[in-house]
Amino acid sequence: MAYGVHSGTILVECGHRQTDERLRLPILVSETKGFVVVRTGRHRVRVAVAGVGNCACSLVQCIVAGRAAGDQIGVTHVQIGPYGIGDVEFVAAFDIDERKIGLDLSDAIHSDPNCTSRYIDVPNLGVPVSCGPLADGLGQFTETVVELAEEAHTTTFTTVSEILQAAQADVLICYMPVGAITATSGYAEAAVEAGVAFVNCNPEAIATDPNWQRRFYERGIPVLGDDIKSQLGATTLHRTLIDLCTSRGAVIDRTYQLNVGGNTDFLNMLDPQRASSKRASKMSALKSRLNSNTQFGAGPSDYVSYLADHKVAYITVEGRSLLGMPFSIEAKLTVEDSPNSAGVAVDALRAAKLAKDRGIAGPVVEVCPFLFKRPPIPRPDSEAKEMILNFARQDATD
Numbered sequence: 298m299a300y301g302v303h304s305g306t307i308l309v310e311c312g313h314r315q316t317d318e319r320l321r322l323p324i325l326v327s328e329t330k331g332f333v334v335v336r337t338g339r340h341r342v343r344v345a346v347a348g349v350g351n352c353a354c355s356l357v358q359c360i361v362a363g364r365a366a367g368d369q370i371g372v373t374h375v376q377i378g379p380y381g382i383g384d385v386e387f388v389a390a391f392d393i394d395e396r397k398i399g400l401d402l403s404d405a406i407h408s409d410p411n412c413t414s415r416y417i418d419v420p421n422l423g424v425p426v427s428c429g430p431l432a433d434g435l436g437q438f439t440e441t442v443v444e445l446a447e448e449a450h451t452t453t454f455t456t457v458s459e460i461l462q463a464a465q466a467d468v469l470i471c472y473m474p475v476g477a478i479t480a481t482s483g484y485a486e487a488a489v490e491a492g493v494a495f496v497n498c499n500p501e502a503i504a505t506d507p508n509w510q511r512r513f514y515e516r517g518i519p520v521l522g523d524d525i526k527s528q529l530g531a532t533t534l535h536r537t538l539i540d541l542c543t544s545r546g547a548v549i550d551r552t553y554q555l556n557v558g559g560n561t562d563f564l565n566m567l568d569p570q571r572a573s574s575k576r577a578s579k580m581s582a583l584k585s586r587l588n589s590n591t592q593f594g595a596g597p598s599d600y601v602s603y604l605a606d607h608k609v610a611y612i613t614v615e616g617r618s619l620l621g622m623p624f625s626i627e628a629k630l631t632v633e634d635s636p637n638s639a640g641v642a643v644d645a646l647r648a649a650k651l652a653k654d655r656g657i658a659g660p661v662v663e664v665c666p667f668l669f670k671r672p673p674i675p676r677p678d679s680e681a682k683e684m685i686l687n688f689a690r691q692d693a694t695d
């Protein structure tokens with residue numbers, strides 16, 4: 298019962314939940330002035346999520362809130378190509394914790410040990426959480442807080458790939474714990490098999506690894522990564538302070554960044570071997586902005602359980618200016634970790650779908666420097682911002 302079609306939108310009478318017959322996809326129906334606005338499958342970003350932890354919890358809330366409000370405070374890019382935040386929808390989810398498996402995603406995001414804030418109530422999403430393969434998903438510090446499902450020992454990444462295909466996912470977002478390189482690679486492989494774009498939020502090398510770059514390129518699908526940035530994150534603040542000093546002619550002799558938090562991500566990173574990829578990612582994000590004589594350090598520093606999902610970052614910068622005048626800067630950043638990354642993740646999902654629409658294969662170098670701490674080709678922040686704006690603008694009407 299369509300009244301008209303415009304740019305992927307069909308107006309139909311109120312009260313009808315429709316199916317897009319051409320695409321055989323359910324379509325979102327929302328009410329406006331006596332009509333309902335129906336967005337067809339072409340203008341949806343169908344997302345599968347691997348790891349229903351704190352970041353996934355905030356991401357789901359961010360998208361549901363964006364759908365209700367159209368736009369909201371703190372959104373960096375209201376539109377990426379034709380996609381608004383409300384155009385993102387979840388179609389599949391994977392975890393290994395038996396308290397989450399089988400639940401609807403809207404309930405699983407608040408299951409223990411997740412501890413991030415509930416800013417809004419998420420309605421039932423009709424997306425049950427499936428069991429994923431364990432691989433190396435648990436470390437020595439998190440195996441006591443996750444209740445591992447037996448099924449996670451026998452499930453395979455082939456099954457993950459089949460679920461992705463059945464769900465007609467466009468993008469798989471990977472929220473594997475730091476150090477879970479086998480699990481991260483397994484989900485990347487499942488995405489390649491299923492022909493689904495891949496967004497890697499953890500610091501393991503996928504988008505920056507030449508072999509994976511080739512795999513995604515040959516399969517004709519985009520890959521974005523690695524290690525998602527936060528909107529107001531310690532890395533971004535630290536790089537801004539460094540750029541400020543150098544743009545004013547000062548020399549930085551020493552600088553460091555300490556990070557403390559109380560969520561499972563920080564608990565997992567108490568294991569130095571697991572934390573090494575996060576440390577390397579943070580170090581590389583700073584190294585590209587410092588001269589070779591500067592002494593520097595950065596990484597996860599400690600776990601303090603009462604902080605829960607709150608993170609505190611301490612940054613110091615010491616150096617010299619004209620006549621050798623010494624200076625020092627100390628900054629403290631306090632944020633809630635997971636909502637802070639959700640606003641970047643929601644851009645990465647839409648950029649991945651837009652890249653897929655445009656037939657871009659392999660690493661999406663135009664957007665990764667703005668969105669990730671360890672992109673395939675690093676760029677200064679001002680240049681990175683220009684690049685993603687250009688990418689989001691081009692063909693915005695398609």
Ligand SMILES: NC(=O)c1ccc[n+]([C@@H]2O[C@H](COP(=O)([O-])OP(=O)(O)OC[C@H]3O[C@@H](n4cnc5c(N)ncnc54)[C@H](O)[C@@H]3O)[C@@H](O)[C@H]2O)c1
Nearest residue numbers: 348349350351352392393429431434474475499561634638
């Ligand atoms: N601001 C941020 O929070 C931020 C920023 C950058 C990067 N990241 C990265 O994002 C990732 C996710 O962070 P988080 O805070 O959501 O972590 P989390 O520990 O809350 O969530 C991880 C989830 O993955 C599940 N899991 C573990 N192994 C699995 C497997 N094999 N298959 C399916 N599920 C599995 C766990 O049960 C858990 O639910 C981490 O690597 C983190 O470093 C987070």
